[in-house]
Each structure stands twice: as C-alpha cells, then as structure tokens.
Amino acid sequence: MTPYILHVGIIIILFSILSLSLNMAVGMAGLVSLGHAAFFGIGAYASGLMMLEGLPFIVCLLLSGIITSLFGLLLAIPSLRVKDDYLAIVTLGFGIITVIVLMNMGITGGPDGLTGIPQASVFGFDITSKPVYLVFCVSILAVMVLTTSRLKASKVGRAWAAIRDNDTVAMFMGINIYYYKILCMVISSFWAGIAGSLYAHYTGYINPMTFGMQTSIMILAMVVLGGIGSIPGSIIGAAALVILPELLRGLEANQGIFYGALLVAMMVLRPQGIMGRMKVTDIFARGGS
Amino acid sequence: MLVVSNLHTYYGRIHALKGISLHMKPMEVVALIGGNGAGKSTVLKSISGIVRSASGSITLNGDDITHVSPEKIVMSGVSHVPEGRRIFPRLTVEDNLLLGAFTRKDYSEIKKDMARMQELFPVLAKRRKQYAGNLSGGEQQMLAIARGLMSRPMLLLLDEPTMGLAPVVAKDIYRQIRYLNKERGLGILIVEQNARVALGLADRGYIIETGRIVLEGNASELRQSNEIKRAYLGKDYREVWE
Amino acid sequence: MFWQQALNGVVIGCVYTLVALGYTMVYGILGIINFAQGEIYMYGAYGAVITLGLTGNLTLSVLVGISLSCVVGVLLERVAFKPLRGLNPLISLISAIGASIFLSSSARFIFGPDERPFPIHFASHMYNFLGVDISDMQLIIIGASLLLITLLYVIVNHTKNGRAMKAVAMDAEAAMLMGIDVDKTYMFTFLIGSALSGVAGILMAIYYNTTYPTMGTLPGLKAFSAAVLGGVGSIPGAVVGGLTLGVAENLGAAYISSGFKDAFAFLALVLVLVIRPSGIMGSKR
Ligand SMILES: Nc1ncnc2c1ncn2[C@@H]1O[C@H](COP(=O)(O)OP(=O)(O)O)[C@@H](O)[C@H]1O
Ligand SMILES: [Mg+2]
Numbered sequence: 001m002t003p004y005i006l007h008v009g010i011i012i013i014l015f016s017i018l019s020l021s022l023n024m025a026v027g028m029a030g031l032v033s034l035g036h037a038a039f040f041g042i043g044a045y046a047s048g049l050m051m052l053e054g055l056p057f058i059v060c061l062l063l064s065g066i067i068t069s070l071f072g073l074l075l076a077i078p079s080l081r082v083k084d085d086y087l088a089i090v091t092l093g094f095g096i097i098t099v100i101v102l103m104n105m106g107i108t109g110g111p112d113g114l115t116g117i118p119q120a121s122v123f124g125f126d127i128t129s130k131p132v133y134l135v136f137c138v139s140i141l142a143v144m145v146l147t148t149s150r151l152k153a154s155k156v157g158r159a160w161a162a163i164r165d166n167d168t169v170a171m172f173m174g175i176n177i178y179y180y181k182i183l184c185m186v187i188s189s190f191w192a193g194i195a196g197s198l199y200a201h202y203t204g205y206i207n208p209m210t211f212g213m214q215t216s217i218m219i220l221a222m223v224v225l226g227g228i229g230s231i232p233g234s235i236i237g238a239a240a241l242v243i244l245p246e247l248l249r250g251l252e253a254n255q256g257i258f259y260g261a262l263l264v265a266m267m268v269l270r271p272q273g274i275m276g277r278m279k280v281t282d283i284f285a286r287g288g289s
Numbered sequence: 290m291l292v293v294s295n296l297h298t299y300y301g302r303i304h305a306l307k308g309i310s311l312h313m314k315p316m317e318v319v320a321l322i323g324g325n326g327a328g329k330s331t332v333l334k335s336i337s338g339i340v341r342s343a344s345g346s347i348t349l350n351g352d353d354i355t356h357v358s359p360e361k362i363v364m365s366g367v368s369h370v371p372e373g374r375r376i377f378p379r380l381t382v383e384d385n386l387l388l389g390a391f392t393r394k395d396y397s398e399i400k401k402d403m404a405r406m407q408e409l410f411p412v413l414a415k416r417r418k419q420y421a422g423n424l425s426g427g428e429q430q431m432l433a434i435a436r437g438l439m440s441r442p443m444l445l446l447l448d449e450p451t452m453g454l455a456p457v458v459a460k461d462i463y464r465q466i467r468y469l470n471k472e473r474g475l476g477i478l479i480v481e482q483n484a485r486v487a488l489g490l491a492d493r494g495y496i497i498e499t500g501r502i503v504l505e506g507n508a509s510e511l512r513q514s515n516e517i518k519r520a521y522l523g524k525d526y527r528e529v530w531e
Numbered sequence: 532m533f534w535q536q537a538l539n540g541v542v543i544g545c546v547y548t549l550v551a552l553g554y555t556m557v558y559g560i561l562g563i564i565n566f567a568q569g570e571i572y573m574y575g576a577y578g579a580v581i582t583l584g585l586t587g588n589l590t591l592s593v594l595v596g597i598s599l600s601c602v603v604g605v606l607l608e609r610v611a612f613k614p615l616r617g618l619n620p621l622i623s624l625i626s627a628i629g630a631s632i633f634l635s636s637s638a639r640f641i642f643g644p645d646e647r648p649f650p651i652h653f654a655s656h657m658y659n660f661l662g663v664d665i666s667d668m669q670l671i672i673i674g675a676s677l678l679l680i681t682l683l684y685v686i687v688n689h690t691k692n693g694r695a696m697k698a699v700a701m702d703a704e705a706a707m708l709m710g711i712d713v714d715k716t717y718m719f720t721f722l723i724g725s726a727l728s729g730v731a732g733i734l735m736a737i738y739y740n741t742t743y744p745t746m747g748t749l750p751g752l753k754a755f756s757a758a759v760l761g762g763v764g765s766i767p768g769a770v771v772g773g774l775t776l777g778v779a780e781n782l783g784a785a786y787i788s789s790g791f792k793d794a795f796a797f798l799a800l801v802l803v804l805v806i807r808p809s810g811i812m813g814s815k816r
Contacts, residue, residue, distance in 0.1 A: 032621055034628075078805040085564055085620040089759070090804045093797040096752070100797075104790040217628055224625060256636025263629025267622050268614045339707050363710030375705035377698050388698050391691070392710035440710065 006130040008246060010202060013137040014195050015238035017144060019222035020231065021191035026220070027229030028152060029184040030164030031079050032088045035095025036219045039189040041211025042098065043068040043196025045108055048117045048206055057120040061197045068193025069186045076185035080178055083167070095216050102208035113207025120201040137198055141235075144191055149231055151187075160184055221263055290315045290476055291336070291367075291444060296345035298328075298335050305331045306342065307500040313444070318470050318477045320491035320508065322484045328500040329480040330372050333446045336478075337369035338362045349444070364392045368442035372449050372480075374433040378422025382413055385421050385432055389439025399439070406435040409465070427458035434465065444476040445469070451483070463490060488512050534663045536785045537778050542669045542738075544777020545676035549731035550754030551761070551769040552683060553604075553724030559764035560700045560720045563620055566627035567607055568728055569751015570634035575600035575729025576736035576746065577642055583650045593733055600729025601722050603634065608721040613714075631751075639744040646743040649736055672734050679727060680770060687766060692719055700764075749793065753780075756800035762809055 018040055025031040047064035051057065078090045102108045109115075119128040120136075127136050151157050159180045162170035171177050200206050218241060226237025241259075248255045291313040298306040305328050313319050323329050334340040336347055338359040347355045354362055368389075377385050386406055390399045407414035410431040416424060421432055430450055437445060447466065451459035467490060469475045481487035488494055488508045496504040496517065504514065511517050550572055557565045579596030583589060611630040615623045656667045687693040698706040699716045707713055735750065736742045753776060761772025776796055784792035 078801065081805055085624045086804055088621060088624055089564070089755070090801050092752075093756070093801040093804075096797045097794050097801070100791060100794040104788070217632070220625065221629075254636055254640045256632045257640060260629045260631070260633025260636060264611045264626050264633065265629075267626035267629065268611070337708060339704055358712070359707045360710040360712050363708070369708045371705060371708060375702055375708075377701045377705065379701060380694070380697060384694055384697075387691075388694055388706075388709045388711070391695065436709070 003130055006134055008242065010130065010134050010137055012235075012239045012242045013134065013141050014199050014202070015219070015222060015242055016141055016235040017137075017191055017195040017198070018219045019226065019238045020141075020144060020148060020234040021188045021195070022219050023223045023226075023229065023231070023234045024148060024151075024191070025184055025188040026223055027227075028157060028164065029160035029181065030083070030167075031181060031184060031188075032084065032220075033075075033091040033188075034088045034213070034216050034220060035075070035091035035093070035098070036188075036192055037211045037213070037215035038095040038098035039068050039071065039192035040196045040199070040215065040219075041102060041206075041208065042071050043193030044200040044206045044211070045102065045114065045196070046193065047197035048114045048200040049107065051118050051201070052114065052116070057118075057201060058122055060201075061194060064197040065190045065193040068196065069190040072185040072187075072189025072192075073182065075189070076182040079181055079185060092213065092216070095211075095213055099208045099212045102211070108208070111208065113205065114200075115205050117200050117204045117206070119204065133202060140194065140198070144194075145231060145235075152231070156180065156183065221259070224263070224266060290317075290350055291478070292346075292348045293332070293336065294346055296332070296335055296342050296347065298331050298340055298342040300331075300340075305500055306335065308345065309497070309500070309502055310345075311495050311502065311505070313476055313478060315443070316470065316474050316476055317493065318466075318479065318491045320484075320487035320494040321478060321480045321497060322482070322487055322494055323497035324482060326499075327497045329497055330448055331500075332497070333369055333371075333448050333478070333480060336362075336446060337367060339369075360392060363440050363442075366441070366443040367446065368437040368440050368444070369446040370433050370437040370448060370450065372452065374426075374429045376421040376424075376429050376432050376436065379420055381418055382421055382424070382432060383417050385436050386413075386439050389436035392440055402439055402441070406438065409438075410435050427454050427461070430454060430458075430462055431465070434462075438469070442475070444478065447477060447479045449480055449482065451481075451486070459486070466490065484511075484517060488517075532785070533782070534661075536781045538663050538665060538669070540778030540781035541774060542672050542777070543781065544757075544774035545672050546731045546735055546738075546750065546773075547754045547757045547777050548770050548773025549676055549679060549727045549734075550750060551758040551773045552680070552766065553728045554755050554758040555761075555763055555766060555769040556696075556720050556724045558758070560696055561612065561616075561717055563612060563615075563623040564627060564755070565607070565612075565724070566624060566751075566755075567611075567631035567634055568724070568754065569747030569749075570631050570638070571600045571604050571607070571725045571747070572728040572732035572735075572751060573635065573638060573742075573744065573747035574603045575725075575732035576742045577638060578729070579733045580647055580649060580736055580742045581642070587651075589651065593730075596733045597726050597729040600725045600732065604721045604725025604728075605718055607634075608717060613717075631748075635744050635748065642742075642744065644744060646741045649740050649742070653737060668738055672738060675730065675734060679730060683723065683727070683766065686723070692716075696720060753793075753796040756796045760799055760803050 018036065022033060022036045025033055043064040046067045047060040050060045050063060075091065075094055079087055082090055103111050119126070120133070127133055159170070159175045162173060162175055163177050163180055167177050222237035222241050223234060225240055226233030226235070245255050248258060293312070294310045296306050296309040309332055321329050321332060331340065335342045338357055342355065346353060349365055349367065352365070354365065377388065386403055390402065393399055407417070412428050413432060413435060416428065421429065424432060434450065450466070451462050454462065463486065466477060466479070470477050479487055479491065488511055491508045493506065494508050494511045495502050504511070550568055553568050553571070554565060557563060575596045578599030579592040582595040583592035586592065607630055611626045612623055615626055653668055657664050687696060695706065695711045695716050696719065698709065698711060699713055703713050732747065754773065757772035757776040758769050759772070760776060761768025761770065776799065779799070780792055780795050783795045
C-alpha cells in the first residue's frame with residue numbers, strides 16, 4: 001500500500017471514531033451537537049501538551065480522553081435544559097468559543113498551534129510508521145465499536161433510545177434522564193478526545209482552525225450521511241466524506257458546492273442516510289417541545 | 290348546493306374517510322354525528338380543502354372544488370369554523386375578524402360587516418381591542434363563528450361548536466346558529482358528538498362511524514331511530530359527552 | 532473612549548439587527564433556523580458591488596443587490612426548506628447548514644476568492660457630537676436601519692400581509708381557513724428577511740470597503756445570537772438583541788480583550804439559551 005492510501009486510511013479511521021462518537025449522542029440519545037470538533041480539539045491539545053511535557057503516549061491518550069470527557073460534562077449541563085435545534089445552537093456556540101480560546105491562549109500557541117509533538121510509542125515500541133499506526137487506530141476503533149454496540153443493546157442504550165424518542169415520556173417511565181444524558185455526553189466526548197490524541201500524534205502539529213465549525217459540521221454530515229443511529233453507517237459516512245474530497249481534489253475550494261448540495265439533498269430525499277432503516281423523521285418526531 | 294360523493298381521504302396510511310357521500314340543499318341545516326375519531330372533522334377539512342382527498346368528488350353549486358385551494362374555496366362561499374375554535378390568541382378581536390375577511394377587497398363593506406358582527410355578538414364589541422386569547426371559551430367560540438362569517442359565506446361548516454362549553458353558553462351558541470340559518474339564510478353543516486342537540490337543530494342528519502356514513506335521514510326520523518337512541522342518545526352517549 | 536466605542540457598537544449593532552430580523556421572522560413564522568441568512572447578506576453585497584463596477588449607478592446597484600438577496604432567499608425556501616415542512620426543526624437546520632456551505636462555495640466559484648473593494652469611494656466626513664466622532668457612513672447605516680425597522684414594523688402591524696404573517700405564525704391551519712395562502716406568506720417572509728439582510732450586506736461592503744465569499748458567516752452567526760438574545764421570534768427582541776450585542780462586543784473588545792471580541796456574542800448565545808431560552812424580550816420557548 002502506498003503511503004498516500006495509508007494516510008487516507010488513518011484519516012478515515014480517525015473520523016470514524018469521531019462520527020461514531022457523535023452518533024452516540026445524536027442517534028442513540030437524540031442529543032445533537034454542532035460543536036463536536038471542539039472535543040476533538042481539546043483531546044488533541046491536551047494530549048499534545050502532555051506529551052510535550054514528556055508523559056508517555058499511552059498515558060496521554062487515556063488522559064486526553066478523560067480530560068475531554070470533563071468538558072463533555074460541562075456541555076452536558078445545557079443539554080439538560082435545551083433540545084433539538086436549540087441544543088444544536090448551544091453546542092455550536094461552545095465550539096466557536098473553544099476555537100477562539102485556543103487561538104488566544106499562550107499555552108496553546110495561539111493561532112500557530114503546537115508543533116513538534118513527539119511521535120507515538122507504546123511500551124517502548126515505536127508505532128509511528130504508517131502501517132503500524134493504521135493497525136493501532138483500527139484496533140482502537142474496534143474496541144469502540146464493540147463497547148458501543150454493547151452499550152446500545154444494554155439498559156443504558158434502551159434508556160437513551162427512550163430519551164431520544166421522547167424525553168418527557170422517558171421521565172415518566174422512571175428513567176433518570178439527567179443521569180443518562182450526562183453519561184452520553186461524557187462517553188461521546190471521551191471518544192472524541194481519543195480521536196484528538198491520535199490525530200495530534202499522527203500529524204505532530206495542530207492548530208485551532210482544524211477544530212472549528214467546518215469540522216463539526218463535517219462530522220455531523222458523516223453521521224447523517226451514514227445513517228443516524230447506525231454504527232456501520234458512521235464508518236461508511238466517515239469514509240465517504242474523507243474520500244469524496246480526495247476525489248474532488250481538482251476542484252479544490254469548490255468542493256463545498258457539492259458537499260453543501262449533498263447535505264441538502266440528503267435531508268430532502270433520504271433523511272435516513274445510507275445505512276439508516278429508520279427515517280430521521282421517526283427518530284425525531286416533531287413536537288414535545 | 291353541496292354534493293360530496295364517494296370521498297376517500299388518508300392521513301399517511303390511516304384511511305380516515307372510506308367513501309363518504311352526502312349532500313346539502315341551500316339554506317339547509319345538516320348535522321354530521323359520530324363518536325370520537327369517526328372522521329367528522331376530516332369531512333369538513335376535505336370540503337374546505339385543508340386536507341387533500343385521494344378520490345371522490347366535492348361539488349359546490351355544480352362546480353368541482355375537490356382539489357381547489359383553501360383560499361379559492363373560501364372565496365366561493367364556504368367558511369369552516371374549526372374544532373377547538375382556533376382563534377388567533379395574540380391578535381385582537383378586531384384583527385381576528387379582519388382576518389376572517391382576508392379574501393375580500395370591498396373594504397367599506399368589511400367595515401360594515403365588522404359592525405354587524407359586533408351587533409350579533411355584543412360581547413365582541415366590548416372586547417374589540419383585547420387579545421382574543423384572553424376571551425372565555427364561549428366568547429372565543431362566538432369570535433370563531435363571527436370570524437367565519439366575515440368572508441360572507443353561503444355555507445358554514447361548524448365543527449363541534451359547543452365542545453367544552455357550559456350548557457347555558459352552548460344554548461346561546463345554538464340560538465345564534467338557528468338565527469343565522471333562519472334570518473340570514475345560511476346553509477349550515479354542523480358536526481356534533483351530541484346527537485340530541487344537533488338533531489334538535491338540524492333538518493337532516495348523517496351518522497358517521499369509522500369513516501363511513503351508516504345512517505342518514507330527516508332529523509325527526511333519526512331522533513326516533515332505535516339505533517340512534519341506543520348509540521347516541523342513551524346512556525352510552527352520555528358517557529361520550531361527559 | 533467609552534462613548535466612541537459605544538457608538539461604533541451601535542453602528543455594527545444596526546447591521547446585526549437587520550440580519551437578526553430575517554432570522555427572527557423566519558423562525559417566528561416557519562419555526563426554522565435559517566442558517567444561510569449570512570450568505571443572503573453576502574450575495575446582496577456582491578450583487579451591488581458587481582453591478583456598480585459594471586454600470587457606475589449606485590441606486591441601480593443597491594436595487595440589484597437587494598433583488599439578488601431576495602432571489603437567493605426565496606429559492607432557498609423552495610429548495611431547502613419547503614420539502615421539510617412539518618418535520619423536526621433539526622432536519623431543516625442541517626439542510627440550512629448544507630445550503631449555507633453551498634451558497635458560500637458557489638460565491639467563491641462565481642466571484643472568486645479574493646476580497647473586492649467597494650468600487651466607488653465615499654468621501655468620509657467626520658462630525659463631532661460632544662466629543663464623539665461619527666462619520667457620514669455611520670450616520671447612513673443608523674438612518675437606513677431605523678428607516679427599515681420602522682417600515683418593517685408598519686408592514687407587520689398595519690398591513691393585511693402583516694396580519695396574515697402573524698396569523699400563520701400562530702396557527703397555519705387556521706390561517707388557511709381564513710383564505711390565507713400559507714405558501715405565499717412563507718415566501719413573503721423570506722422575501723422581507725432577505726431584503727433586510729441584503730441591505731445589511733451592502734452597507735457593510737461599503738463600511739469595511741470589502742466583499743468576499745465568507746463575509747456573511749460571522750455576521751450571520753452573530754446576528755443569530757442577537758436574535759436569540761432578544762428572544763427569537765420577536766421583532767423588538769431582534770432590535771434590542773442586535774444593539775446590545777454590537778455595543779457589548781465593542782466595549783468588551785476595548786476594555787477586556789480584543790482577541791476574545793468574537794467570543795462575546797457566542798458566550799451570550801450559550802448563556803441566554805441555557806439560562807433564559809426565551810431571550811430578553813421573548814415570551815415563549
Ligand atoms: N393529522 C392527522 N394525522 C393522522 N391521523 C389523523 C389526523 N387527523 C385525524 N386523524 C385520524 O383520522 C381519523 C378521523 O379523525 P377525525 O376526522 O378528527 O375524527 P372526529 O372529528 O370524528 O373525531 C381518526 O382515526 C384520527 O386518528
Ligand atoms: Mg373532530
């Protein structure tokens with residue numbers, strides 16, 4: 001395999017982790033986020049900074065997930081008070097603020113970001129070569145897919161589904177909706193933080209613009225494209241939206257024309273996504289606001 | 290004047306009307322009676338064009354209005370006073386009335402009609418400048434009817450006009466309806482769950498059950514019918530009403 | 532310094548208000564967040580700048596700019612929103628985001644990525660009121676905004692179409708029974724909202740002397756914040772929200788930190804939505 005294909009493969013896996021983590025919130029619990037890239041960024045910066053301080057990669061990886069989930073906890077508070085389009089806007093605001101903060105803080109390197117993030121190694125083994133790193137990322141995705149499908153089929157998953165369908169009804173059913181919403185945000189942001197860490201050590205360089213609104217929208221588009229609530233869908237959506245721009249390379253900045261039109265067309269023609277069996281309209285029945 | 294024949298209407302997969310046929314002569318009062326979910330409101334909505342029927346036809350004075358837009362239907366003289374009144378709560382009584390005349394362009398006549406409505410329903414005159422949402426249930430119903438009359442219809446479709454109102458208020462509403470028919474020559478198609486009252490008012494009636502007309506006839510005949518007595522006038526009916 | 536910054540804030544706040552009015556009307560009547568409002572603003576600016584470059588006629592250019600905004604807005608409603616009516620607002624939101632990306636990328640494709648200066652230079656006079664400097668362009672922005680807000684107020688509260696808009700906002704089905712063409716009312720709403728955004732775009736193209744494909748993104752998001760701040764769906768709310776945000780942002784940049792200037796709007800947005808979702812002036816939701 002050429003380095004180029006390996007590179008695209010690694011990016012697909014990273015975005016699969018991101019879209020699956022967002023899908024956990026959107027598809028499983030009905031919590032929409034337009035600021036998911038902020039978690040990605042928080043994980044990347046946390047990991048990058050810790051590694052620059054000399055902590056070993058595997059510790060950074062785990063800690064960045066945990067640190068990011070603390071921010072998830074922070075964002076979970078508004079998600080208890082607003083929902084649907086309003087929640088989307090709150091998370092959008094959170095995402096924008098995160099980027100502005102990253103831009104203006106000294107420790108994060110401002111607009112220039114962090115450079116020279118050390119390469120990754122696990123228990124002394126160097127995993128920086130592209131094939132090895134791809135395998136490493138795939139195994140993390142595999143762990144995530146396994147735990148997520150477990151979770152989906154468990155009591156937690158059923159509680160999330162009830163909240164997604166109608167949180168008022170869920171509350172009357174005796175489900176502690178606050179607990180489950182917070183849990184969802186925490187787990188979802190944990191995985192986004194992990195993706196951030198993997199990304200930081202893969203590129204060795206990060207800057208705030210990578211984690212802005214465009215990326216958040218792209219992750220949401222992956223979820224929507226693949227099918228809201230579908231685990232394989234998230235991976236297919238990620239692959240599609242990573243590969244599509246590669247294929248449209250010649251168009252450079254004009255990709256947005258296709259990408260934007262695709263989003264509109266998806267909503268109008270096939271809101272259930274590629275893999276979705278349920279219609280998005282079934283998932284988000286109107287009303288109850 | 291109005292002929293509905295073999296009308297089928299769906300809400301998605303729900304087959305709400307399964308071949309409804311009914312007719313009305315000018316200046317007639319016709320009652321459409323049935324239990325909850327029978328399809329009464331759907332009949333009215335199909336006539337006024339806010340739900341599209343899948344097949345069958347509706348004609349008004351010989352013109353086909355089956356797939357005509359709601360605004361054209363209003364202009365051709367049909368006014369639908371919906372279930373639950375549906376007045377515009379954060380608009381004044383006056384603005385509600387003006388909206389009733391939305392399709393009209395004869396502004397000086399609209400002014401006169403406004404005055405007439407306030408004569409007909411004196412409570413509305415007193416509350417002209419208040420938000421409609423602050424009116425009592427009975428007042429809101431009167432406003433809804435007055436608003437419906439502002440388009441100068443020849444046919445009024447009334448959907449459960451006394452639902453949820455105290456008996457005295459309901460009586461008052463019925464008195465007004467009778468007046469509109471006798472003195473103004475308005476044709477009225479009235480939907481009711483309360484068969485006793487509706488048949489007391491109407492010339493003829495139709496009984497509808499799960500999207501089908503199961504019985505029709507003169508009001509006096511229907512009042513005598515054993516079936517009606519059992520289903521809508523006896524104890525069973527009382528439970529529905531209360 | 533304080534009053535000077537406050538005044539500059541009022542000027543920007545007027546522009547936020549004009550765009551916020553579009554958001555608020557569309558939300559109030561259709562219940563959807565038109566994420567692409569900022570792109571409508573950008574097309575208005577381009578329409579005017581390009582026409583002016585070709586003809587040199589300012590009045591014509593302004594009219595073309597506004598018309599272009601209206602066309603974009605109405606097409607947007609037809610293509611991206613109309614088919615989604617009655618579904619969860621989130622679906623419309625995603626569609627709107629797609630439309631917004633599409634529109635700004637298309638502008639980049641059609642007009643090129645570079646910034647364009649405004650073709651004619653406005654000789655800028657400065658007036659001094661009680662120690663506060665105000666340029667004639669600032670006066671024009673404030674004046675035009677006041678005029679348009681008044682006009683909108685009259686349309687909504689004292690015309691038949693305005694009454695129809697309110698009726699549709701409260702109960703679309705009952706409005707249909709009055710013989711109101713709901714589709715036309717939606718279109719009319721988009722038309723007015725787009726025209727206001729178009730004017731805002733043109734004013735800003737002159738004020739900052741630049742036009743570029745993403746010029747609408749940040750003002751659009753901030754205007755949305757302003758609409759939410761004031762209470763989305765409320766016209767007085769949009770005015771209060773727009774002015775508050777403009778002033779707060781300028782004072783914040785002057786006295787707290789200019790790097791965080793853009794964060795104030797979004798901080799306000801998040802806090803308002805979380806603490807008081809109905810906004811300063813709003814009553815429902
Ligand atoms: N908007 C709707 N969507 C889906 N089903 C509906 C809708 N409105 C009515 N129905 C269904 O159509 C049937 C007839 O309803 P309706 O005409 O309102 O009955 P009625 O007025 O006699 O109580 C019912 O089964 C009802 O559940
Ligand atoms: Mg009914």
